Amino acid sequence: MSTSARAARRGGRDWAPVIGPRATGPWARRGSVVVLLLGAAAVLVPFAWMVSTSLKPESEVFRQPIQWVPKHTRPANYTEAATLIPFWRYFVNSLVVAVPTVIGTVVSSAAVAYAFARMRARGLPTLFGLVLATIMLPAEVTLLPSFLLFRELGWVGTYLPLVVPAFLGGGAFNIFLLRQFFLTIPREHDDAARVEGHGFLSILLRVIVPQSWPAIALVATFTFVGTWNDFLGPLLYLSDQDRYTLPLGLNFFKDIYNTQWAHLMAASVLALLPCLVVFFLAQRAFSEGVVLTGRKG
Amino acid sequence: MRPTRRRASRREALAAYGLVSPWLIGFLGLTVGPMIASLVMSLTDYGLVNPEATRFVGADNYREALTGDPLVWQALRVTTYYVALSVVLELALGFGLAVLLNVGLRGVGVVRTVYYLPAVVSGVAVSLLWLLIFQPSSGLANAVLEVLGIDGVDWVYSTTWVIPAFVLMSVWGVGRAAFIYLAILQRIPTNLYEAAAVDGVGSFRRFARITLPLATPAIFLNLVLAVIGKFQIFTEAFVISEGGPGTSSLFYILYLYRVAFRYFRVGYASALAWLLFAVLLVLTTVAFRTSRHWVYYEGERR
């Protein structure tokens, strides 16, 4: 393995912090730490508020002055929230949409990215240029005709319009990201495998993918989070209440139950947990790794 | 030195196209096709509920959008205000945060994760949380202001403060941008800093002369994507304010959705979508043209 690749795997000991131990005096360092911690606390405040509200009885939610620790905690909010709306059904529905979407996106975008990164064929660079161009396309230009297309196919009211597109390339940005990442993997590994008689697909699976877990984890995580929280898609395509995903279900909850905020927050906390779980699991895979460019802002 | 590849080039081409084919199908069927269809529809008065009565109207939808519909301009104003404020703040705070995170502090992983959390959660649940926080009389936001001795405001119920409220929500998620900037910062090779330190260059000048210029290409890319992304805000607006109070938070996509799914005017909505595309194209072009002045591309002489 080359030195740069090894360094990349290690988390980049070759890189220098701008303000590092040698770079500035202890005051600047301490000041940075304080600011960082204050900021981190500020970021956590809304989450804490969410949990705090979720444990209050309804009558305490709007008490003034505000209270952080509820006088009477009410964990029953959680069990009740899960029954006031068909929470677990919506949960399962969200999974039914999210899991195939993540699989499709990862498989599809990895395959396509691999072709762009490793293969040569006429017209391929042009196609890649088109991929790049679509990154900048706002989704709304294709939104309405896609809706009409799915209507003609009879797919409106099902999960198909939400899941199938994931298998068709998995999104221009993911292709771009993975391709850039694949390019950093030295070709010597490919060649070594080819000498042993492996074909393209085999190389993808045996050589490229095992070295790409950080990027793949990134793609998988963001696809999961994006799909789990997707609102516009289900809003358009799911008309049967039994098929609602969590975001639709939560929005619904807000309107019909005279906004029982404590229960709503409890349901929201439950709804957010899978994203956090997935994130923490994937963190280990990609926080150490090299990410060449970032995600869309 | 790759004779095997040359010989197998046709096979390789087949394999390559084979692998790319799902994307190609998606591209043609879900991007190009709909784009053309949407362009055609924008020249008609296609109605969602009554498509049989569709008539060709030429550029009338565009004329209506630009001269006959004050809400289009309102939506553009509202959205531009939001984008400008949130992108600038995200840039400044995000980059600043990245610089701070780059300190070799123990446990920075935990801190980084905390900042990143808002990016992991999003959508309806989070919008509901912020709706709660922004309640004027009993919400967290005003309570915090009170502690600081400032009078509370009506946040999402006030025409002045509703957009700043959305911007605040966006700033809460600055960790995501910071993460990107951090990755950029971490790619700058050490030897440049060491050389500068040896030459006696102070840390601030090192930052201004080394870090910033080298980071500009990636900052630029992130900026462009951020603008494009933020122009499309929808879920938060739908859940929290529905365009109100009045039309002071009528974001463009929210208005587009309303035109298509409440007034059922799909033809007109398509024209609005293309209008947005045109606006974004103009902005992107302007950005690229002016980037020459501040983005440092490797291989250019400074």
Added chain:
Amino acid sequence: MSPLSRRQVLARSLLLAPALALPNLLAACTKTSEDSAGTGASTSDAKKVTTQILVGFGTGNAPAQVPAQVDLAKAFEATTPGSSVEFLRIPDTDEAQRKFGVLLASGDAPDVVLPTGLFGISLYLDQNVWLDLSALMSASGISLDLFEPGVRDAARGVNYFGAGSKKVIGIPAGIFTHAVAYNKDLFAKAGLAEPPHEWDTPDWNYDKLVEVASALTLDDKGRTPTQPGFDPTNIKQFGLGHWDTGVMTLGHGGKAYEPGAKKLSLDSPEYIAGVQAGADLVNKHHVLASDELAAGVAAGADDPQLAAWKSGKVAMIDMCACDLLSFGVDNSFQWDVAAWPRGPKRLISHLNVDFGSVVAKSKGQAQAWELLRFLLVNPQNGRTLSSKGYGAMSPLRSETGTFVDELKGRFPDVDLSVFVKALPYSANEQEVWYPAFTEIGDMGSQFLDTVKQGKSTAAEQLPKYQEAAQKKFDEWFKTHTLPTA
């Protein structure tokens, strides 16, 4: 073919096959469960015709309302062999209206929408969504004369189809009149005469209303708005709470649209006077509690106006018959209802009217009509459905008085006849369709909010509203034409 490429193909298909199979599996699962949601004359059982009713355009989904609807549906199924009635219930009105549009767009619309308020009818009127029932009605020998006069024009969609039109786009299902509910204890404490129960009493007009409300509005020191030193930021009791300022605009003679006109009249002097009068109640006379002010006297509730009334801090409210079960129950004070005051140009109080309509694209129109006829035209069923199914008065002329009988037991001390006597003075002109109805309505708040808050005047804002709205109005005519009768 060399071994390499065969393996390639094999490997590729193995990899992609499960990925491709998944959506098919999903499609299979989702398709089968979807078939059971009937659409029109989908014959799920052999020979069974299903009619699907959408409930959610305003009311009808409260747990207390459901049993009557279900029982009557079952009765229909019993009398009509081979029929089946299904309810599609969407509790939130906005969601129901949105989803109805999507269902129409995807070809999956229900057969009947019942009940739908006039707003819901207007929302879809110019999209030819509603079936014209006039042919089916005359074939059954039924005419709109069976119903109260106040609902007939709305049932004919007169603004769209023209005054002479014979079309019928909805069968009246229930009506709710409005009266002024007042807190007797507060009136007694102030030594004031109670407002009159008879409609069209001389002297009971908007000016008198303000006078009475003023005497009943007290700040924290017990001062009324006309007394020196009155503190408008510290009002503890309001003369008016849950109120209808829109109908007061009509009372001033203000009307947004005159049928057949080519211009809206949002900037007419009457309209401006009417809107200003409503805003003045809050900002000038300080007698009306806006929602924010109501929240001030009744802390932390979801419905501040309801809470303010119930806490006895509001002297008079506009009470819809539909509010009897919310504003009228469990009050700790004595209360009664009175007539609405007369405005400068007319005496009018709002009329909420619900309809049952058939969707034009329904595949089972005949049975849908039979169902409507069974539920709404049959006097006994109509009365049961309107009172128990929706909490409404029956719109059938033969059943009008039954409202009092039905509710007398529940509200023994309240003069319910006021609601019935309101009928000649009740009209719904706020939800009636006009061109670009939804769009113009949606843009209202950006002009009217500042007037309501006292930051601007009607004279300033309404011309601007008129200009913007007129643009939309004119655009509508570019792509539509009003059908002739």
